[in-house]
Amino acid sequence: MITIVDTGGIDDSLGLPLPIETTLPSVPKFHRAFGLDEDQLLAKSGGSFTLGRAMSNWTSSPAPSFHPYSETGANLGPVGFHHLVARKRSGGEAVNLANYSVAALCAQSGRFARPPADLRSVLSTMGYGLHLETSSYRSFLKEVALAGGVRAIGGSVADAELSARNQIRAVRLESGEKIVGDLFLDCSGPSRVLISKLPDAQFEDWSNLLPCNRFAASIRDAAEAPLAYTHIDATSDGWQSFASTQNVSAQADVYCGDADGQSTPFVSGRMVRSWIGNCVAIGGAAAVIDPIASTQLHLAASSIARFLKLLPDNISATAEANEYNRQFAEELENARDYAALHYRRNGKFGVPFWDSCRRKNALLRLAHKVALYESTGRLARLVRRAGYYAAALRCDGRCDRRPASVRFHGSSAKHNVERGRNAATASCLSGTVNESECMSDSGPIRHIVIVGGGTAGWMAAAALSRMQANGVTKITLVESDEIGIVGVGEATIPPIKMLGINENEFVARTQGSFKLGIEFDGLERDGSKYLHPFGAYGSDINGVKFHQIWLRLRSLGFKAPLADLNLGSVAAKYGAFDRPSPDRRSITLTIDYAFHFDAGLYARFLREYSEARGVVRREGKIIRVEQREPDGFVGAVETERGERIEGDLFIDCSGFRGLLIEDTLKTGYEDWTHWLPCDRALAVPSARTEPLLPYTRSTARSAGWQWRIPLQHRTGNGYVYCSEFERRRGGGDIA
């Protein structure tokens, strides 16, 4: 049973009481996931669509920039679109990003359509958020909740009654009424009427990163049709937003200032833990983030979704609470950093408030992200919405420092090799990157030297060979025939990419076979056996994960083993294999596979591939490594034949010893023996007498485990063990 206590008053449950909530594209998705019909929602609440944010006066330039809720341009292979733009701009060409965004183009001309499901349509790259008049949106949700059986009562919370273990047992209202419950959601906004009563409650102030502390808003009837975007204008001490719906338009002012009688104060920050015991704070009760990036409703909706995923069935669910808090912290810090970026990277030079924001020290993770972008235009992968970041990072109006090093094959790349030296060194001097490792020498890597020619070395050579297309970079691989291929196994897991190599050719050339998973024999206990398959189990139903459905059925006496619900496992049982069908509706799509192959043949295959692409092979054992003064970088290696090979970048594939990384640079090693105790292995090929199985087998032995890998021409065998226990068994070490 669910009871909601409606405390009335100004609705600041999301943080700041904005008259119109502007949302990110995630919110329409949440609506769909929660089963809310969008057309019905917009019809009843008068809401409208937003295709992005127009940012005005954030730079000295009078033209606003647009941050669209759609992809901008398209990546070319592995090269991100923002790199392509940077390259064009470095050639002096003016590029208006808005011309490469469907959402920006639609927003400018006041058009809107929902993106089609057909992924081949360029319109499918478009996303949209919503403009929702907060009060009518709330009424709509209330109607849905009441129809779903939720009980609502009005009243103010006077007190919470705690148990001996500091769980909330009940809330008492001003009227004297007492409401008992198992689980309490605090949606009371910054007043935090429940969670603040718990002894563990702790607020963390983020106003050093998000300096605005005053809020004012006004709302009036709409004079015209709603704009399909949100307008955000920088002011002398903060920002103003303008948004409109079908019926109303609203202005919000967020700024940094003293009490003035016309505005409401607020503090950006969060509860360090928003799920404590049996109380979960949602929305403004959990965190208040300056809403410059329209994150308020997103954070509340995603908190609810996360809470549903971790919904406990008893009130002492500490594992769930810890997990919730960890995930929420991550999301919240990303949202905070993104909002903080607007202040830290503003282009309003000469305005005292904004100048002070630029000078402020950002948190480490933000500084790191900005440094990475400033020098290379690269975005840390931590951030999913790379496009939004790219847009925001540019809001100071400055150009990306230089394009990425990844280049295209072909002659057209040549004229782009020269980079602006000034720009490159400027980022060294800016203070964000000032380590001694910033050398005066700039320009592309001229020579890559790969030390060691095992599987690792030749894989690196094959994959890096494309770098030579810039006309500057050369690659040399040094290998000694003395060092054979050891260690690197003869099997893979699915994500192996084939460098554009035909898969059938690869399997044929390496005497390979297909791998649906790994069978573990006796690893749990003697006689037990199971397959770890690569593909998924069953399929999710109504958003419930398949293994959860299976667990439920199992609790009801359902007998089918989980392995029967995995196509790879069933095929492995029959010793059969087939690739997934190209038909998107086929159930064979749930198959995922990897390969078994002969590592020696694979290295030979990669060597041919690399040498055909210009990689030079040198034979000889390395006897000396030269380090440069004063930075200690490796400058050259010398072979026993007296050949000296200089390089800018060295790839150490010399095996466990680590000729460069450890012997020379003394990098240090983190020992995991206490967790993974095996310390020796023996490998031997044998004739294959049994049928060609489509999986690897691992069998437990008394001091380790043994592998068996089926290849076309033989079987690969190996034993991995812990010498301490093998010795005990054998009775002493005479080495």
Next chain:
Amino acid sequence: MCIAASLSDDEAAATLLDNLDGEALAEPRPLRFVTGRRKQAWNKNVVSLGLASGFMEPLESTSIHMVQAGISKLLALFPDRRFAAHERDEYNRLTALQWEQTRDFLICHYKLNNRKGPFWERCAHMQIPESLTRKLELFRDRGRLFRYEDELFSDASWTAVMMGQGLMPSGHDPLADTLNPDEIGHMVGKMAALFDGAARAMPPHAEFIAQNCAGGRV
């Protein structure tokens, strides 16, 4: 790398050779290692790949993947001659994360075992990283699984190994109770029949290879 054989290697060789599919085609080749990882996979102007960057046993065939993941990160963060520290730092941060996630998955195989004998019993009682403890606790209780940033192994992989190693969740997600048990029972039964039919329609593995990618005699 080859080191004089000790008695324990001889014992181990006997264990291995006693359990071969067919006749051995060479002498067993020994390898000694210390599981772990290089503290910085990229140091100054040296990037280490393969065994030079660390070693985890091939229980889940991760070695080649780690090499490949290293190369693709290097391509994504390819330096110029300034060797900016933040490119190296990002490479090392992502690499450390990936090694730790893989390490946890491997430890899980050892930690969750019910075998007899001193080696396996010690593994079952060892301390494990906090990140893995959290994962096991969430699963033990109600089968909860979360896949974190860039994690190599899927929910299905964790499910297979945790259940396979005897960790059956004691409950399930309360959301599963919102589904009609007869309907889902029927759907899941149908699914199993479909899978069985699809698998029976596939060619035997050897036949598939003979038709598409036979390597010929060597």
